[in-house]
Amino acid sequence: MSITETALAVIARVSKVDIAEIRPDMDLVADLGFDSAKALELLVELEEAIGIEISDEQAAGLNSVGDILAVAETMQPPTQPPRI
């Protein structure tokens, strides 16, 4: 699975929305019903699934599915396994 596919699968799992219905322009709160707890759950799940670490500054700018995919794609997994 590519990083994008993995990220989409995680978004689908956390939001409980069918992966086929998820599109990049969707807003996490408005369209997928996220609240802060769900948003943090998503970040942790993404970090663990892809092996990246998302900083607080990056997290603050994540509003849409597309934002998440962009961060996931541009970040290279570290050579060390992530701290869990």
Add this chain to the structure above:
Amino acid sequence: MTTDIAGLPTNLREGLRRAALDVPHRGIAIFDGRGRSCDRRSYGELYRLACDSAARFAGLGIGRDEPVLVALPTSWEWMEAWFGLLLRGAWPVASSGAGAMAAAEAQFEKVDKVMAAIGARHVVASDAFQAQAAAQGFGFAREGVVTCERLHAAAPAAGDGALGHSDGGDVAFLQLTSGSTGVPRAVMITHQGAIHNPVASDEAIGAPFGEPMHRLTESMVSWLPLYHDMGLIGCLMLPLLCGLDTWLLRPETFLARPRLWLEHLGSHGGSFAPAPNFGYQLCVERISADKREGLDLSLWRAALTGAEMVRPETTGAFSAAFEPHGFRPEAFRPCYGLAEGTLAVTFDVEGSGVRTRPAPRGTDAGFAMTEVVSTGVPIRDTRVRIAAPDGGGLPEGEIGEVCIKGPGVFRGYYGAPEATAAVLRDGWFATGDLGFLEGGELYLTGRTKDLLIVHGHNIMPDEIERIADSVTGGGGLMRSAAFSVARGAAGEQAVVVVEIADHDPGRLAEIGHEIRVRIGRAMGLPVADLLFVRRGRIPRTTSGKMQRGELRQRYLDGTLERLHVHDPAGRAPAQEPSR
């Protein structure tokens, strides 16, 4: 103060000093954002740190009775700032971040509004906060931000004069709570309230065991935010004044990894930990059976639950999930409190777990409860009466407004005498909550006030409506209205009703989406249901005041006619709350 508790400290500085002297080996451990490693310091170290920063705040020209915001995460920087201001005799005002989903800009706007409303000149915050707020052109960022660096660089004022002396009746700090003008209200909490309330709570929590909780246990583990009354009073003042070890996680760490709370409870001998209902619900939903392995909750004596409606389905599910890992269902201790009461009003003192009665006629249908939970009896020196709409007292069993009186009752809303006078008379605070007494125990059944409580946080509907109005251009003839309905164990969820002249289904979908996006950005709050209605469908009194309660009733009855919305973009609709 009217209490017979012997030997209470006269003010919070004295309380902190006593902790440093009496339990020198105890203190506070604060976990980093990942929730793995912690920085533990004794109460003696906290006292010295606070004295030092009090002198530096004085050196920066911060005076007595001056409100100063503290917008920092749960950290030692927070402790240094908040306690430093307290010992200076200034009034620390803990302020929230805007929530993980909300934009930083929303937080700056909130800080800006609060500072203006209470006349604060300064906010203690991080370098990043200052840089970003300055980049966005917020006025307070020019001179008003005291970063930790600036605090450390300040020359301490010489001598003992930097430490303000406070009497018990003096205001100690301000507690922010949601306000109907869209700006939070600042609740004035006195030293005596901030001391009496946690000490009386400690006694009530220990009641089933025959002595105050602190004699039976050594530590508390909490993730509650320090800008929330339950976090500040229940999880910081209480352990400090009663000499418990405290382990603090950041709220966002818990939300990201709820298991860490239970894990640290087990490994640090935590026998005392509170949370709102949603915290327990989150543990049930997010910690799957395989991830429960290895948890040891056998020492947990008091699992306090309050700050929002206690839901038997949640406590039942939590007990079922964690009993195999040592959790005892009788550890659940429902309680009732609110910021205007400092915190605690009633506690379950029986210690036999969650006790319920069938919900009587008159219980708010929107809370979707078939049973109501006993929140116990008033704490020491505190009285509860149930008032009829005309103010007269009601006998046991009858539903009315919950009114409270006691040492914890707040002094008033800072800078808002009319708002204070509307709810505080002869020392009695009319809470806006509805309930009844039975056998001296309080049961909550609803609210008279228009207020949403989502995840333990109070939200005034006006805050949401302003955002909706900013999209539709409403607010005049056409209004929007927000209220909450409960969705089973998930608790209260926001519903927004918008009056509109435009009836084009595609256009309405666009507007609805924009409203959801803006509310999400500003407040981190998802709207469970958003519906459009024709102009004039939101009921109003003859004087034009919106009747949200009546609107909510029509929504629940299904008699509110929705305009048809069709989204050509095919965006997934957010789930509607089930009723």
